[in-house]
Amino acid sequence: MGSSGRWVAGIACLALLAPVVAGLFPTSVDGYRDAVVTAARDAASATSTAAALVASPTLPTYTDVVLADAREAVGTALAEVAELDVPDGTARGLRDEVLPLLTQAVAAVGDATAAAGGDDLATLRDQAPPLAQVGGRLRGFVEGHR
Amino acid sequence: MKRLLGVTLGILTAIGGFVDIGDLVANSETGARFGMRLAWVVVLGVVGICVYAEMAGRVAAVSGRPVFDLVRERLGPRVGLANLLGSYLVTMLTLAAEVGGVALAVELVTGVHYLLWVPVAAFVIWVVLWRVRFETMERVFGLAGLALVVFVVALVGLGPSWGDFATQATTLGPPGEEDWGTYGFFAVALFAAAMTPYEVFFFSSGGVEERWTRKDLITERVNVFVGFPLGGLLSLAIMACAATVYLPEGVRVDTLGQVALPVALSLGKLGLAVVILGFFAATFGAALETGLSAGYTIAQYFGWQWGKRVRPRQAARFHTVVLVGFLVAVALLLTTVDPIAVTEYSLVFSALALPLTYLPILVVANDRDYLGDRVNGRAANVLGVFYLVVILLAALAAIPLMLLTGMGS
Numbered sequence: 242m243g244s245s246g247r248w249v250a251g252i253a254c255l256a257l258l259a260p261v262v263a264g265l266f267p268t269s270v271d272g273y274r275d276a277v278v279t280a281a282r283d284a285a286s287a288t289s290t291a292a293a294l295v296a297s298p299t300l301p302t303y304t305d306v307v308l309a310d311a312r313e314a315v316g317t318a319l320a321e322v323a324e325l326d327v328p329d330g331t332a333r334g335l336r337d338e339v340l341p342l343l344t345q346a347v348a349a350v351g352d353a354t355a356a357a358g359g360d361d362l363a364t365l366r367d368q369a370p371p372l373a374q375v376g377g378r379l380r381g382f383v384e385g386h387r
Numbered sequence: 388m389k390r391l392l393g394v395t396l397g398i399l400t401a402i403g404g405f406v407d408i409g410d411l412v413a414n415s416e417t418g419a420r421f422g423m424r425l426a427w428v429v430v431l432g433v434v435g436i437c438v439y440a441e442m443a444g445r446v447a448a449v450s451g452r453p454v455f456d457l458v459r460e461r462l463g464p465r466v467g468l469a470n471l472l473g474s475y476l477v478t479m480l481t482l483a484a485e486v487g488g489v490a491l492a493v494e495l496v497t498g499v500h501y502l503l504w505v506p507v508a509a510f511v512i513w514v515v516l517w518r519v520r521f522e523t524m525e526r527v528f529g530l531a532g533l534a535l536v537v538f539v540v541a542l543v544g545l546g547p548s549w550g551d552f553a554t555q556a557t558t559l560g561p562p563g564e565e566d567w568g569t570y571g572f573f574a575v576a577l578f579a580a581a582m583t584p585y586e587v588f589f590f591s592s593g594g595v596e597e598r599w600t601r602k603d604l605i606t607e608r609v610n611v612f613v614g615f616p617l618g619g620l621l622s623l624a625i626m627a628c629a630a631t632v633y634l635p636e637g638v639r640v641d642t643l644g645q646v647a648l649p650v651a652l653s654l655g656k657l658g659l660a661v662v663i664l665g666f667f668a669a670t671f672g673a674a675l676e677t678g679l680s681a682g683y684t685i686a687q688y689f690g691w692q693w694g695k696r697v698r699p700r701q702a703a704r705f706h707t708v709v710l711v712g713f714l715v716a717v718a719l720l721l722t723t724v725d726p727i728a729v730t731e732y733s734l735v736f737s738a739l740a741l742p743l744t745y746l747p748i749l750v751v752a753n754d755r756d757y758l759g760d761r762v763n764g765r766a767a768n769v770l771g772v773f774y775l776v777v778i779l780l781a782a783l784a785a786i787p788l789m790l791l792t793g794m795g796s
Contacts, residue, residue: 279796282639283639285638286637286638286639286640286641289636289637289638290638290648293632293636293648293652294648294651297648297651297655298651298656299651299655299656299659300496300656300660301498302495302496302498303495303496303644303647303651303659305498306494306495306644307642307644307645307648310642310644310645376636380636380637383637387564
């Protein structure tokens, strides 16, 4: 390998290692905020999608699949925030603000999933307002902390 | 009727190229985040693929040989190998994603997890490739893929603000909540999706399978200038549906179920059934295309007997390559990797492979030894060189944008 080849290989190794090394450092407040806002945004997307879904006439299996995707998305968002190291008081405030919203999102999507399992379409439709409400509050959190 | 069916190769190629599993989600995600601000990329990509697919189809019709075969002969085995490696890896990633896409479409109808459908889908696709005639295959899946026209109907039913669309489409740059990095990343991904290498290889090899000659140049051009713009129109309709439903709510799209929701909101259960049929046909068709393209490129590079116009026994190595491709795709998917993420990566790597694919086509299309008086005219060369510059810029920007934006997240 020539000297230019060694340079290219070295730069490629650094580029590959950079994310690994970055992951070893303690979480900064900005990093924490980014992660929390991303989780809240994903949960907001899932709950708003579920709200639009349950308010409309769709095929039962389709409803089940989309709600399962939404449940996975809000569950992942909640777990990600719960697993993050909290670097300081500002981050603690963010966590205390977002965790109740994410918990409400998990509950709302779970209730909608349970309602979809029954045959009563009216009960399923009734899940739309709480889903839209928690979706809106999560979106407000994202806009306030972006 | 025969003439109508004559354009199904172009329709199948374009539906595979423009509305496969990755494009379905990428177009919807782009509409949800940027509105119609990146519609110009789709238009740029449609013109680009028309320019190069026309060259590749003309090469096949006039020389009777697919473009990849001539690239190796004209530019030598080294350039051919670089071309082969770049396009084959992208094609394999795309094949895996398409098999996953078929499974995801079936999941929407059955409610059974897509991973259970992956081996079944791969087996059925392979049996179709093995048993069904090329023309039948392209007609069934090309025409069934047209079910995605339901997005155009749904868009009208949603009653969007056309004025807002016009404003967004004529605005260069991201909306307030996005930055230039993600805007650039999605622009590169959409452009690479439109210009995916396997499209030209499949199209020119398909022309040879259909035994195109000089007399079929009009058919070839109708295929290009009807099929690819139609694919582009479907892309724009998907983007516009998502822009109408999701952009105001700030929703991000990352599942196939979300892509279908605007149609369900607009047209109800019937529309939903049609759009899921369209997903199935488009991803199945794209899986056929990519499966065959994987076999075409390898067999043509090594000079093996290839294609569906010869008996499988006569093209055993070609069919073995296709079969191995499906086995690798299933193995990749059963690691539980997200099929949609696989296609997103394949689009980035596709951008890297674009120069290796399109420069040789431009060279061959100017060679009088192969094309005689049917070499490129001035307009084709001006457009070809312009697109090579765009392709080069996209290739250079792809990886830095991917790293800077975290895959556009």
